[in-house]
Amino acid sequence: MSHTFSIGGIHPGERKISRDCSIEAMPVPDTVYISVAQHIGAPAKPIVAVGDKVVTGQPIAEPGGFVSAYIHSSVSGTVKSIGPRKDLAGKQQTTIEISVEGDEWAEDIDRTDSLVTVIPDDNKAILEKIRTCGVVGLGGATFPTHVKLSPPPGKKCETLIINGCECEPYLTSDFRTMMEKGEQVVVGTAIIKQVLGVDKAVIAIEDNKPEAISHMKEIIEKLFKLSSKFSGISVMPMISKYPEGGEKQLIDAVMHRQVKSGGLPIDVGAVVQNIATALAIYDAVQKNKPIIENSITVTGDCLEKQRNLMVRVGTPLSYIMDYAGGIPADAVKIISGGPMMGKAVSNPDAATLKGTSAILFLTSPQTERKIQSQCIRCGRCAEACPMGLEPFLLNKLALNDDDEGLEANAAQDCIECGCCLYSCPANIPLLDVIRVAKAKILGIIKARAKAAAQSK
Amino acid sequence: MIATIVWTIVIITVLGLVLAAILYFIAKRFKVEEDPRIDEVEAVMPGANCGGCGFAGCRAFAEAAVKAPNLDNNYCPVGGNPVMQKVAAILGYEVKEKLPMVAVVRCNGTCENRPRTNYYDGLKSCKVKAALYTGDTGCSFGCLGCGDCVSVCKFDAISMDPDTGLPVVDETKCTACGACVKACPKGIIELRNKGPRNLRVFVSCINKDKGAVARKACKAACIGCGLCVKTCPHDAITLVDNVAYIDYEKCKLCRKCVAVCPTGAIHDVNFPKPVERVSKQKPAVVKTPVEKTVKTEA
Numbered sequence: 224m225s226h227t228f229s230i231g232g233i234h235p236g237e238r239k240i241s242r243d244c245s246i247e248a249m250p251v252p253d254t255v256y257i258s259v260a261q262h263i264g265a266p267a268k269p270i271v272a273v274g275d276k277v278v279t280g281q282p283i284a285e286p287g288g289f290v291s292a293y294i295h296s297s298v299s300g301t302v303k304s305i306g307p308r309k310d311l312a313g314k315q316q317t318t319i320e321i322s323v324e325g326d327e328w329a330e331d332i333d334r335t336d337s338l339v340t341v342i343p344d345d346n347k348a349i350l351e352k353i354r355t356c357g358v359v360g361l362g363g364a365t366f367p368t369h370v371k372l373s374p375p376p377g378k379k380c381e382t383l384i385i386n387g388c389e390c391e392p393y394l395t396s397d398f399r400t401m402m403e404k405g406e407q408v409v410v411g412t413a414i415i416k417q418v419l420g421v422d423k424a425v426i427a428i429e430d431n432k433p434e435a436i437s438h439m440k441e442i443i444e445k446l447f448k449l450s451s452k453f454s455g456i457s458v459m460p461m462i463s464k465y466p467e468g469g470e471k472q473l474i475d476a477v478m479h480r481q482v483k484s485g486g487l488p489i490d491v492g493a494v495v496q497n498i499a500t501a502l503a504i505y506d507a508v509q510k511n512k513p514i515i516e517n518s519i520t521v522t523g524d525c526l527e528k529q530r531n532l533m534v535r536v537g538t539p540l541s542y543i544m545d546y547a548g549g550i551p552a553d554a555v556k557i558i559s560g561g562p563m564m565g566k567a568v569s570n571p572d573a574a575t576l577k578g579t580s581a582i583l584f585l586t587s588p589q590t591e592r593k594i595q596s597q598c599i600r601c602g603r604c605a606e607a608c609p610m611g612l613e614p615f616l617l618n619k620l621a622l623n624d625d626d627e628g629l630e631a632n633a634a635q636d637c638i639e640c641g642c643c644l645y646s647c648p649a650n651i652p653l654l655d656v657i658r659v660a661k662a663k664i665l666g667i668i669k670a671r672a673k674a675a676a677q678s679k
Numbered sequence: 680m681i682a683t684i685v686w687t688i689v690i691i692t693v694l695g696l697v698l699a700a701i702l703y704f705i706a707k708r709f710k711v712e713e714d715p716r717i718d719e720v721e722a723v724m725p726g727a728n729c730g731g732c733g734f735a736g737c738r739a740f741a742e743a744a745v746k747a748p749n750l751d752n753n754y755c756p757v758g759g760n761p762v763m764q765k766v767a768a769i770l771g772y773e774v775k776e777k778l779p780m781v782a783v784v785r786c787n788g789t790c791e792n793r794p795r796t797n798y799y800d801g802l803k804s805c806k807v808k809a810a811l812y813t814g815d816t817g818c819s820f821g822c823l824g825c826g827d828c829v830s831v832c833k834f835d836a837i838s839m840d841p842d843t844g845l846p847v848v849d850e851t852k853c854t855a856c857g858a859c860v861k862a863c864p865k866g867i868i869e870l871r872n873k874g875p876r877n878l879r880v881f882v883s884c885i886n887k888d889k890g891a892v893a894r895k896a897c898k899a900a901c902i903g904c905g906l907c908v909k910t911c912p913h914d915a916i917t918l919v920d921n922v923a924y925i926d927y928e929k930c931k932l933c934r935k936c937v938a939v940c941p942t943g944a945i946h947d948v949n950f951p952k953p954v955e956r957v958s959k960q961k962p963a964v965v966k967t968p969v970e971k972t973v974k975t976e977a
Contacts, residue, residue, distance in 0.1 A: 309813075309819070311812075312811065312812035312813060313812050313813030313814065313819045314812075314813055314819065315819065315888075566811070566812075567811075567812070569796065569797045569812045569813070569815070570796070590800075592800050592801070652801060652802040652807075655801055655802045655804075655807045655811075656802065656804075656807060658807075658810060659806050659807055659810045662810065
């Protein structure tokens with residue numbers, strides 16, 4: 224039986240045209256640009272100087288706060304400069320530029336392909352390793368994983384959910400990871416399970432990937448025979464619906480529990496990790512390998528050849544595009560990420576980050592903005608909203624700058640999935656307006672909490 | 680029949696009298712004492728309710744002004760000195776005369792100066808555009824061109840120039856209420872002294888990038904070379920984060936900085952059209968600082 228979340232959702236065309244392309248390693252570029260702000264929270268602080276020699280896997284920046292992560296060099300070579308560089312959106316971020324020389328790796332990294340199934344018993348050492356290897360959530364939010372795996376005292380995790388839904392159209396990197404590195408993902412899952420001390424782990428996979436579901440089931444059966452540490456892991460098929468992979472939606476679908484406004488998944492006893500994060504945890508704990516590369520789907524209907532590439536962190540997007548055959552003549556928009564939540568690339572010289580999942584080329588008819596008309600109050604946006612919000616109302620309140628009304632109607636709970644905009648027959652850019660309003664309301668809530676903390 | 684009508688009239692009249700009496704006593708008992716000066720002050724206000732003073736409207740300003748011990752923090756930018764003098768006369772306070780201000784757009788990124796690197800087809804709102812990315816040119820500081828400042832102006836004083844893609848302030852209409860300053864997500868618009876005979880000099884750029892980067896993105900960007908700082912005889916120009924800024928209180932409008940600026944980022948407004956005399960002067964002024972620096976280095 225397939226599961227799904229209870230309210231809202233849409234089903235855009237899946238277009239997983241790169242699903243049969245296995246992950247290929249992309250050649251290392253001549254220069255990489257590694258940003259120090261690759262995760263949510265405080266940016267990392269560079270610990271190398273210009274002119275230093277670095278090797279692949281060597282830490283080059285340390286956490287700048289509690290919610291922050293290590294950053295490692297993805298290549299071996301010389302640090303050429305440390306300074307501001309424009310990111311995908313054109314904003315200046317401190318970036319470490321490394322020119323590549325040779326391919327020398329840090330000595331303690333296990334580069335063999337052999338599967339290590341013996342999980343160490345010391346949970347503290349595992350957490351420390353996850354921290355020092357700079358593992359962050361690779362599902363999109365890039366939240367530092369060691370923080371997520373250390374629940375605050377008094378809160379107990381009951382179910383671990385591994386998110387293999389990949390509900391965004393076009394994206395296939397998680398699917399390929401499951402097909403090619405399924406064993407590693409399951410071992411990674413068992414590691415997280417052990418650290419959190421939970422009995423139950425669920426790998427949620429949408430039912431448009433039946434191969435992945437049966438493949439993962441086989442692997443779990445196989446590994447279960449090896450050790451009891453692999454008990455309690457199951458695969459749960461999900462109905463293909465967007466945004467099935469949203470954290471709160473997935474918890475609703477798997478556990479039938481709702482995270483309240485402003486709450487965290489741990490409040491209802493859940494921890495959600497992505498497939499790619501589970502693999503990164505396996506690499507960190509079993510192979511001592513930090514996040515220095517990630518799989519990126521390079522796709523689009525106008526591309527001649529679809530690809531799933533293993534790309535070093537900090538590779539310029541323009542280099543990947545050149546490798547994939549250059550920007551197609553009829554592509555008008557390049558998106559980093561999926562078509563629903565990804566961001567348009569305004570600066571193709573920007574480098575990839577740990578959380579970059581795809582480069583998508585869209586053609587003119589796909590991106591054309593239709594003429595906007597008046598709201599006809601059909602309520603389709605409210606029907607589609609997976610958070611149970613009323614986007615038409617939030618849009619109106621935001622345009623009138625009614626901050627109290629926005630907060631009362633929970634604009635801060637918006638997950639920016641874009642279902643409202645997708646379903647609107649009047650083509651009103653609901654999400655564009657609500658996103659700005661949400662940021663403003665979150666700022667107000669934060670300032671209020673800060674003022675309350677100060678007055679105490 | 681007649682009796683019904685008579686009784687109705689009697690009952691309604693009695694009821695009306697009783698209720699009127701109740702209302703009268705309640706009004707007496709719970710009367711809100713209001714300073715009559717509030718009405719007087721409100722009467723002399725411009726009545727635009729623009730919020731430029733920082734209060735919700737002219738009535739709110741009047742209430743605040745009457746309550747406050749002096750008028751130092753309350754100033755109606757729209758009415759300016761004449762209105763504030765009337766307010767001061769009503770309240771018996773003294774008012775400090777403020778220089779008349781005007782909104783100034785500090786971006787010179789016309790379509791010619793600032794080549795486009797991409798196109799934006801989203802909602803026509805600077806607020807939304809700024810939340811998504813830094814803009815459709817190489818400059819991440821400049822005007823986004825969606826006209827949020829135009830739509831918030833209650834005095835119809837700002838319009839978009841279709842040729843340059845930049846907002847233009849009509850200084851005869853601008854009341855310096857500051858609505859556009861708040862609306863601009865890039866912080867480009869500044870309230871500056873209107874200047875004697877409306878003459879003013881300002882740096883029309885806020886690009887904080889290093890010179891080469893700024894120049895690449897926009898031909899008319901301030902590149903932070905510091906020539907104007909060295910040239911200014913009145914110490915009015917400061918250079919912070921690769922952007923020059925002219926302090927209008929110190930500026931004596933000599934325009935030497937305008938002549939030396941290599942990118943033309945410094946603008947002079949309302950000065951008489953350059954005649955031959957000025958064009959002859961220009962190269963001469965450019966030469967002097969260059970020579971000076973050479974000498975000091977030698």
